[in-house]
Amino acid sequence: MEYITLNNGNRCPAVGIGTFMLSPADAERSVREALRMGYSLVDTANAYVNERAVGRGMKASGLAREEIYLSTKLWPSEYENPKAVDETLARLGVDYVDLLYIHQPAGNWLAGYRQLEQAYRAGKARAIGISNFEGRYIAELEGLWEIAPQFIQAEAHPYFTQTELRKTLDRCGIKLMSWYPLGHGDKTLIREPVFAALGKKYGKTPAQVILRWHTQMGFAVIPGSRNPEHIRDNLDILDFTLTEAEMAEIAKLDRGERYYHRSDAQLAQFAAWQPDFEKN
Ligand SMILES: NC(=O)c1ccc[n+]([C@@H]2O[C@H](COP(=O)([O-])OP(=O)(O)OC[C@H]3O[C@@H](n4cnc5c(N)ncnc54)[C@H](OP(=O)(O)O)[C@@H]3O)[C@@H](O)[C@H]2O)c1
DSSP, X not given: OOXXXXXXXXXXXXXXXXXXXXXXXXXXXXXXXXXXHTOOEEEOOGGGTOHHHHXXXXXXXXXXXXXXXXXXXXXXXXXXXXXXXXXXXXHHTXXXXXXXXXXXXXXXXXHHHHHHHHHHHTTSBSSEEEESOOTHHHHHHHTTOSSOOSEEEEEOBTTBOOHHHHHHHHHHTOEEEEESTTGGGOHHHHTOHHHHHHHHHHTOOHHHHHHHHHHHTTOEEOOBOSOHHHHHHHHOOSSOOOOHHHHHHHHTTOOOOOSOOOOHHHHHHHHHOOOOOOOO
């Protein structure tokens, strides 16, 4: 495994598994199998309504708690709930998480960030992060944080490399964890000829080449998958290195184009939505 060193001295595995849109049954199975295959980073969220299942998958894997790097996110409905962190830990069945994000710059997000800082000081979160806080949101938070975040989670892939955001991240020592690393499975991205050509050269699939590009960009990467073959492939990306010229070739794909466009109206909806948490 390769690791990313964070601004608090901790390390995070460069490759992990995401669980967005996975049902509890799929999340439990994917997490268990991924951990048995050698993964150590697992990403979930209050909003994915699969934290209990992720916790079960972790236990069923047979790995010790300290062998797993667990990341989750508080949803805006929880930002003003003083028990939000403890309830999240209880759902996951752990007494700390390795990384705790606030998921959206919606609702009282400063209260949410204060909860992260409190959890960090109490040892309940070993690193903290902001998710989807691009542009004016990270600029506003920068003047308010008492503890700088270690991570931001944001959309990133070869079509959209977060050029602007990365200037702030570099200045503040914040690392990027890419979501939609494979364009949410978009065939157009995966079928770009450059990935087929490089895959042929290195004996890898196009998706593996894309994921290796992320790690060489310095991003942590958490592709989601229900498919055991893909889960295995997505970890098997660290035994080759793209050359500088190949990285430059991939850089030509950057169109500054996101897949996901979030409006202010959506942020208001996010603030009003309450996840229907799994009961058991
Ligand atoms: N913070 C946020 O707001 C936010 C938003 C979105 C996502 N995320 C996080 O980021 C993670 C990744 O995002 P995502 O899962 O939406 O998108 P993604 O990883 O870019 O793409 C997932 C899709 O790619 C396919 N896929 C996976 N591995 C593949 C491979 N080796 N070859 C070909 N296809 C492959 C999957 O299908 P199969 O199931 O068939 O493999 C699935 O359809 C999420 O799970 C979540 O943890 C965070």
